[in-house]
Amino acid sequence: MAHPFATARTPFPFASGQSLDYYSLPALETAGVGPVSRLPVSIRLVLESVLRNCDGKKVTEAHVRQLANWQPRGERVDEIPFIVARVVLQDFTGVPLLADLAAMRSAVEQLGQSPALIEPLVPVDLVVDHSVQVDVFGRPDALQRNMALEFTRNRERYQFMKWGMQAFDTFKVVPPGIGIVHQVNLEYLFRGVQLRNGVVFPDTLVGTDSHTTMINAVGVVGWGVGGIEAEAGMLGQPVYFLTxxxxxxxxxxxxxxxxxxxxxxxxxxxxxxxxxxxxxxxxxxxxxxxxxxxxxxxxxxxxxxxxxxxxxxxPVDEQTLAYLRGTGRLDHEIEAFEAYFRAQQLFGxxxxxxxxxxxxxxxxxxxxxPSLAGPKRPQDRIALPAMRSTFETLFSQPAAENGFGKPADELQRRYPVGHAASCNTVDSQRFDHAGAPRNVVEMADNRPSPSHNDDRHDSGIDLGHGDVLIAAITSCTNTSNPGVLLAAGLLARKAVAHGLRVKPHIKTSLAPGSRVVTEYLDRTGLLAPLAQLGFALVGYGCTTCIGNSGDLTPELNAAIAEHDVIAAAVLSGNRNFEARIHPNIRANYLASPPLVVAYALAGRVTIDLDTEPLGTGLEGDPVYLRDIWPTSDDIAALLPAALDPAVFRRLYADFTKDLDLWNAIPAPTGEVYSWPASSYIARPPFFDGFTPQPAPVASISGARALLILGDSVTTDHISPAGAFGESTPAGQYLLTRGVQRADFNSYGSRRGNHDIMIRGTFANVRIRNLMLPPKADGTRTEGGFTLYDGQQMSVFDAAQAWQAKGTPTVVIAGEEYGTGSSRDWAAKGTQLLGVKAVIARSFERIHRSNLVGMGVLPLQFIGSESATTLQLRGGETFDILGVDDALKPQQDLTLRITGADGSVRDISVRCRIDTPIEVDYYRHGGILPYVLRELLSSAATA
CATH class of the missing domain: 3.40.1060.10 (Aconitase, Domain 2)
Known part of the structure; x- marks a missing residue:
């Protein structure tokens, strides 16, 4: 068909030696389609994609006109089909996505079709950044040792990634040790405008990590989606969302x-x-x-x-161009980028x-x-002078009010920490913080040991509430910012000059977002003083912020557990949800890198850094934060070192150079994965019993509550990413298959194995199921437990029992259900447990979409109704009426509640299947079956 807005395709005004076109937004306004120049810049960039991809099928003329006439306060009922230019993945989410693609190829082959039918239609980059853990720290070889451990643990996963690289033409991998996906995306993967089929267009993307939005800083429209939705986008489906x-x-x-x-x-x-x-x-x-x-x-x-x-x-402006120049983009890339945005009247x-x-x-x-945020949520900001008083208030405040529920008179108590246990050892050279060699003992087999930092042992110390046990310069949010990292280095240099040191039992780490960071810290002479304070380089990846903080010593863990100590972590990350950073550290604070160093020096968060000294200097005088805080002039003088184009070009020129561990991994071959026996990668069950036509949609009858949850339940609560113990269902599963505790790794690293992940669903050690009765002291049981016929058991065991009976289950929750990471396993695990619907007061955007993408019905209470007002206890039976093939977006349905006493109540709930395409996904049992059926249908008619 002829393009309905053919006149909008005009020659691109850039002397490139090629005959190129672009789709002009000003031309669209000139043609009277809509008041484009008054639209927000972000809406205009989405409009460009809709205009350029208008094919009369998935993207219609009506879609273009609707968006071109976006009304600031209009009713949000129009669905936008947004086709992105590329997709980015991190490895925790990327591996299960690759497993799904591999399973789709296996399913297509079994149906007698060509496996090559399953191929990403847009470029896909997977950056391996979530697998490194802080096992070794505070020593010069921490990076090498942590990477060696990472490759030992994750060899099977990395082999699978290498298979994907050779099996799919458009699938690329950035190996471990390069950087965090969002910083690599900003510094390298983003190249400016793109060119395809003679048409120039702006870069757009979705990524399987919530913080994909970091790319918005350079005028790129992009956000995080679940892996489920990203797969559909990779395979030719638009990303659909309401205006x-x-x-x-x-x-x-x-x-x-x-x-x-x-x-x-x-x-x-x-x-x-x-x-x-x-x-x-x-x-x-x-x-x-x-x-x-x-x-x-x-x-x-x-x-x-x-x-x-x-x-x-x-939006794009001169600052954007300066960044592109400073990070080594080529001149013609920058010139084309500027020319495009000026032509679209989008510059400035x-x-x-x-x-x-x-x-x-x-x-x-x-x-x-100056501020921090915590102790449990990123939005709970605390002005620096109020930090001590806020902790003291929360210490005795109830958990329901974001507190810790402890008696106020316990705040000043301190508890002894036992001596470090001996281990089977050999002598080896070690280094203290100043870099001097020291003979200490070490694990003979080089496996990570809680006592691997023997020069930082916990013998002879005591532990108090508010003591800092983890101090981490980590995460994409701040390690991408030279200003705050140089500030941390300058503060460290002044602290060392004053003779200040970090207490040896505090776990300190530096995990930059890319190799560029250590390059400029080294060139400015700031890497050494950071290391002297214990902030030695531990890895290039998302470490402490994702829960890859590594363990504390057994002595510290035992003291925390025995005395219920409210210990603290301070990190330069973006997430501090309960049990995310470390399961035993309950007070977690987000802070700038220089404040992370400051609190490590102080050793506690129960300090007023405005009035109390950090420590005592070489001359015996008190040293205050103001004495070592760098000035803006200090930082500005060093900033040019952070934006050296030659450094960026050199470090990003070859991803495999000097990466011997990655290069040594063999790459399996073939179009279809052979699914060898592995505790990391298993063929997912989502296409088992696949049929060319979906089954009819039916109401949900006789469902029982699997969990009743409160407000702000995060995807970390639903599907934790960190370590797990032997007593958990996942741990028990691995033990029965001969995997030892030391080789468990983390939930995140095992997302390619559904048998592990289903057992980890709702298994967070801090999740509180309100079905369980309060304990004698009035507190709630924490952890992945529920009731089955009045008996307390793990959520996994109860779900298995309900499924064996053929009984569907539901999850009931409060406000902001699914806050946090774009974690597709939070929806996948929910579906595999047999949950048919989640009924909540409200949902976070990505998780709601992921539930629909897995065929789980999201329902929202209307008005003030909730589990509390309805007095739900878990003994009720639920029927969801009105779910059939005539289902419509945001339709009101009937929830029938039959009490344990036989009483019946009907209430209305809102179906949070928000768009027509989501109705289609739900009818098909999820996005992936829908896409597979569509691909098979297209192949049959080709």
Whole structure:
């Protein structure tokens, strides 16, 4: 068919020696299609994709006209089919996605079709960044040792990735040891505008990690989706979403002396979470925005999931071009990028009044103060001077009020930590923080041991509430920002000069987002003082922030457990949900890298850093934070070292150079994976019993509650990513198959094996199932337990029992169900447990979509109704009426509740299948069966 807006395709005004076109948005407005120039920049970039891909089938003329006439406060009923330019993956989510693709190929082959029918239609980059753990720390060879352990644990996963690289033409892998996916995406994978079939267009993407939004800092429309939705996008399906509200945030003024980009983003997170921007686009504008360098914008954009927005978007301007030049992009790439955005009239940060937003908010940068966030949520900001008093208040506040529920008089108590246990050892050279050799004992087989840092043993110490046990410079949010990392190094240098040291039992680590970071820290002489304080390089990847913090010593763990100590972690990350950082550390705080170093020096969060000293200096005088805090001039003097184009080009020129561990892994071959026996990779069951036609949709009858949960249940609660013990269902499963405790690895690393992941669903050690009666002291049982016929057992065992009876189950929850990471296993595990519906007060965007993508029905209570108002206890039976082939988006359905006493109540609930395409997904049992049937149908008619 002829393109309905053919006149919008015009020659691209850039002398490249090629005859190129682009789809002009100003031409669309000139043709009278809509008031395009008044639209938010982010909406215009989505409109370009819809315009360019308009084929009359998946993308129609009506879609273009609807979006071109976006109304700031219109009813959000129009569905946008958004076709992205590429997809990015991290390995925790990428491996199960690759397993699904491999399973689809196996299913297609069994149906007598060509396996090559399953092939990504857009470029896919998987960055291996989530598998390194902080086993070894505080020593010069920590990076090498941690990587060696990583490859030992993950060899089977990495072989599988290498199979994917040779099996799929468009699937590429960035190996371990290069950096964090979002920083690699920002520094390298993003190249500016793209070219395909003679048409130039802007870069757009989705990624299987919530913090994909970091790329919004350079004017790229992109956000995190579950692996399920990403697979559909890779295989030719548009990413469908309802036309969004767009909240404009005007930044004014400038940051004050001593205030960092981390302080800014924690304030933005607090503000926007309070303003309820969940599921909305957020777009920054104004003079304050224009003054921010790209790394500062990236820090804000990265944490869009924490403030709940789909995106935290920054338009393209001179700062963007400066960043591209500084990070080694080629001249012709930068010139084409600038020419494109100027031609589309999209260059420059808008000013107040330029654009029609749904609503606008204003933030004066001069009002920002040094801050942390915690102890359980990123939006709970604490001004630095209030840190001590806030901890003291929360210490005795009830858990329901975000506290720890401890008697106030316990706050000052301290408890002895036992001596380190001996182990089977050999002598070897070790290094203390100053780099001097020291003979100590070590595990003979080089496996990680809780006592691997023997020069930092816990003998002779005591432990108190609020003591810092983990201090980590980690995460994509801040390690991508040279300003805060140089500040941390400068603070460390001054601390060392004053004679300050970090207590040896505190687990300190530096895990940058890319190799560029250590290059500029080394060139500026700041890597050494960081290492002297224990912040030695431990790996290039998402470590402590994802829960890969490694364990504490047995003595510390025992002291915490025996005395119920509220210990603390301070990290420069973006997530601090319960049990995410370490299962035994309950107070977790997000902070800028220099504050991480400061709290490591202080050794406790129960300190007022404005008035109390960090320690005693070489002359016996108290040393305060103000004495070692770097000035903005100090930082600015070193910033040029962080943006050296030659360094970026060199480090990103060859991913395999000097990576002997990766190069040594053999790559299996063939179009179809052979599924060898493995405890890491198993053929997923999602295509078992696949039929060319879906079964009819039917109401859900006789369901029982598997769990009743409260507010703010995160995807970490539903599907934890960290380590697990022998007593868990997953641990028991591995033990029966001959896998020893030392080789368990983590839930995240085993996401390619559904047998592990189903046992880890709802297994977080801090999850609270309200079906379980309160304990004698009034507190709730924590962990993955539920009731089955009145008997307490693991959620997995109860789910198996209900499935054996043929009884469907439901999960009932409160507000913001599914907050956090875009974790597809939170939905996959839910489905495999036999859960047919989740009934909640509200859902976070990605998890709701993932539930639909797995054929699980998301339902929302209407008005003030909840499990509490309905007095649900878990003994009820549930029928969900009105679910049939006539199901419509956001339709009201009837939930029939039959009490244990036989009483019957009917209430209305809202079906949160939000769009027509999601109805189709649900009818087919999920996105993947839908896409597979569509591909098979297309092949049959070709």
């Amino acid at each position: 969004p509200d767009v909240v404009g945030v005007e930044l004014k003024g400038a940051l004050r002396e001593g205030v960092t980009a981390t302080d800014l983003v924690l304030t933005v997170t607090e503000l926007l979470r309070r303003e309820k921007v969940v599921g909305k686009f957020v777009e920054f504008f104004g003079d304050g925005t224009a003054s921010l360098a790209v790394p500062d914008r990236a820090t804000i954009a990265n944490m869009a999931p924490e403030y709940g927005a789909t995106m935290g978007f920054f 940060i808008p000013k107040a009044g330029d654009i029609d937003y749904t609503r606008t908010l204003t933030l004066d940068l001069a009002s920002i103060v």
